[in-house]
Amino acid sequence: DQQVKQNSPSLSVQEGRISILNCDYTNSMFDYFLWYKKYPAEGPTFLISISSIKDKNEDGRFTVFLNKSAKHLSLHIVPSQPGDSAVYFCAASEEGGGNTPLVFGKGTRLSVIA
Amino acid sequence: GAVVSQHPSRVICKSGTSVKIECRSLDFQATTMFWYRQFPKQSLMLMATSNEGSKATYEQGVEKDKFLINHASLTLSTLTVTSAHPEDSSFYICSARKAGGMGTDTQYFGPGTRLTVL
Numbered sequence A: 001d002q003q004v005k006q007n008s009p010s011l012s013v014q015e016g017r018i019s020i021l022n023c024d025y026t027n028s029m030f031d032y033f034l035w036y037k038k039y040p041a042e043g044p045t046f047l048i049s050i051s052s053i054k055d056k057n058e059d060g061r062f063t064v065f066l067n068k069s070a071k072h073l074s075l076h077i078v079p080s081q082p083g084d085s086a087v088y089f090c091a092a093s094e095e096g097g098g099n100t101p102l103v104f105g106k107g108t109r110l111s112v113i114a
Numbered sequence B: 001g002a003v004v005s006q007h008p009s010r011v012i013c014k015s016g017t018s019v020k021i022e023c024r025s026l027d028f029q030a031t032t033m034f035w036y037r038q039f040p041k042q043s044l045m046l047m048a049t050s051n052e053g054s055k056a057t058y059e060q061g062v063e064k065d066k067f068l069i070n071h072a073s074l075t076l077s078t079l080t081v082t083s084a085h086p087e088d089s090s091f092y093i094c095s096a097r098k099a100g101g102m103g104t105d106t107q108y109f110g111p112g113t114r115l116t117v118l
Helices: none
Strands: A009-012 A019-025 A030-038 A045-051 A056-059 A061-067 A074-076 A086-094 A108-113 B002-005 B010-013 B019-026 B034-036 B044-051 B068-074 B076-081 B090-098 B106-107 B113-117
Touching: A009 A019, A019 A030, A019 A086, A030 A061, A030 B106, A030 B113, A045 A056, A045 A074, A045 B106, A074 A086, A074 B002, A086 B113, B002 B090, B010 B019, B019 B090, B019 B113, B034 B068, B034 B076, B044 B068, B076 B090
Parallel strands: A009 A108, B010 B113
Antiparallel strands: A019 A074, A030 A045, A030 A086, A056 A061, A061 A074, A086 A108, B002 B019, B019 B076, B034 B044, B034 B090, B068 B076, B090 B106, B090 B113
16 A cells, blocks of 8 residues: 555646645654655655644745645645756655655656746 | 765676675765665665664565675665576665754665666
C-alpha cells in the first residue's frame, strides 16, 4: 500500500503561470515532508521541506503547503519557468527524518511550456 | 546545500562480474546513507539503509549477498553488485542524511550511477 501518493503523473503549465503539484499521504506518523526535483539520469535535488508544526514554508519561487487534517501537501511554483521542467517527488518521513528512511511518491512530471 | 558524490557515474560490465559504486558526502558527515534503485519511469526504490560502523539494513526483497554495502566511514558508503546479471542493469542512487536542527534531517542525493550489464 502506497503511503505517499502523487496522483498526477504529469502536469503541463504555461511559462509564467503557477504550477501546483499535489501529494497525499496515509501514515499519520509522518511529520516531515520534502520535495525533490529530478532530471533524467541525475540524482534528485532537494528543493524545500516542511515540518508538521508548520502549514507553510516558502523559499523564493517555491512554497510548500501542508494540510495535516487532510493529509495533503502541495508544492507551488510561481512563476513557472522552462527550467522547472522535471520530475518532482514528494517524500515523507517519521521522527523528523531521524533514523527512518524517506518514503517517496511516484513523482509528477512537470512540463513548463514557453 | 550539501554535496554528495558518486563514482563511477556510468559503468558497463560483463555478466558475472562485480561492480563497486562509491558514495561520498563531501562537506558533511553522514552517519546514515541510503541506497536506491530507479527503474525507467518509476519512483526511487529504497534498497538498504547503511549505518556507519554497523551492518546495513536491507529492504524486503533485496538480496544482501548480492548487494553488499559497506559504510566504512562517516563520509563513505560503497555498494558492490556481486555477480552482476543483465537484470541488475539500472540507475543506482545514494543519499546521505545531514542532521538538521529540531528533527529536520534532510537527505541529499548523489548524481547516480548508470549500471549496464551485458
